[in-house]
Amino acid sequence: xxxxxxxxxxxxVQEAETVTLSCTYDTSENNYYLFWYKQPPSRQMILVxxxxxxxxxxxxxxxxxxxxxxxxxxxxxxxxxxxxxxxAMYFCAFMISNAGNNRKLIWGLGTSLAVNP
Amino acid sequence: GAVVxxxxxxxxxxxxxxxxxxxxxxxxxxxxxFWYRQFPKQSLMLMATSNEGSKATYEQGVEKDxxxxxxxxxxxxxxTVTSAHPEDxxxxxxxxxxxxxxxxxxxGTRLTVT
Numbered sequence: 001x002x003x004x005x006x007x008x009x010x011x012x013v014q015e016a017e018t019v020t021l022s023c024t025y026d027t028s029e030n031n032y033y034l035f036w037y038k039q040p041p042s043r044q045m046i047l048v049x050x051x052x053x054x055x056x057x058x059x060x061x062x063x064x065x066x067x068x069x070x071x072x073x074x075x076x077x078x079x080x081x082x083x084x085x086x087x088a089m090y091f092c093a094f095m096i097s098n099a100g101n102n103r104k105l106i107w108g109l110g111t112s113l114a115v116n117p
Numbered sequence: 118g119a120v121v122x123x124x125x126x127x128x129x130x131x132x133x134x135x136x137x138x139x140x141x142x143x144x145x146x147x148x149x150x151f152w153y154r155q156f157p158k159q160s161l162m163l164m165a166t167s168n169e170g171s172k173a174t175y176e177q178g179v180e181k182d183x184x185x186x187x188x189x190x191x192x193x194x195x196x197t198v199t200s201a202h203p204e205d206x207x208x209x210x211x212x213x214x215x216x217x218x219x220x221x222x223x224x225g226t227r228l229t230v231t
Contacts, residue, residue: 033218043155043208045222052218091160095218103214104151107160 002027004094006108013082014116020067021077021111023092033095034068034075035105040088048090051075082115089113120144121213123223130201130230138196138226140211146191147213151220152184155208167194201230 003026013019025034036048051059051068058066063080079086092108120143130136140150149168153161165186167173173186183205185197194213198205206229212220 042224043210044224045161045210045212047219050219089158103149103217103220104163104166105161105220109160112158 002029002094002096002106004092004106004108006090006092006111008111009109010112010114012114012116013079015082015084017082018078018080019082019113021079021090021092021113023075023077023108025073025075025092025094025106027073027094027096029096031096034066035093035095036064036066036075036077037091037093038086038088039091039110040085045091049077079113084115084117087113087115119215119219119221121147121211121221121223123209123211123226125226126224127227128229130228132202132230133200135197135199136201136228138198138209138211138228140194140196140213140223142192142213142215142221145213145215145221147194147215148191149214150188150194151212151214152186152194152196153210153212155210155225157208161210164196198228201228203230206230 005024032053034051038046038048049061049064065078067076089110091110093105122141124139152164164179165173165175167186167188169188175181188194210225211223
């Protein structure tokens, strides 16, 4: 069975600093996708970044980057130059890429990030 | 692009009544839609997967007769909570797949059963 583990229930960071959120997963599949989603207080789920497992290069989206270690099944998110608007719940999620219509996401429990002024 | 709407955004209903929540993909066709439930400060719990024109696939432990899902078109799926009880109060989120690997999420519906 596929599982996603986020070991940090809560984190805080000072504005403009860098923070790393951890995520590990377990699967026997070789082809899959990994995601980080952000859920701010509005509760709208927003995609932060996506990584295809077959790509060795770490994905980057502006201030957000990942450290994808496939052998270690690790997928951490680094937020650089943290901003107050980054305050949110962050969820790591996993999807098997060849599941046909059953492309459901497997979710971690989330990390609550507070960016302090 | 890739906007998903939900209606209503919040609803209050009396115990024993039914309530319908709509999920629409506004600018793309969604062959698959997902319905989630989320309790405060918790992760998303998948309730069911809905494919257009076929019966929904429910996750283990989700009562299909209580949570009726209809996916009648490529842009609309509905979740009906039948004979609602206070324990059904929750935040319900839908998502729709456009590309094979990406889900686009609606803004959620807060259901309160009194």
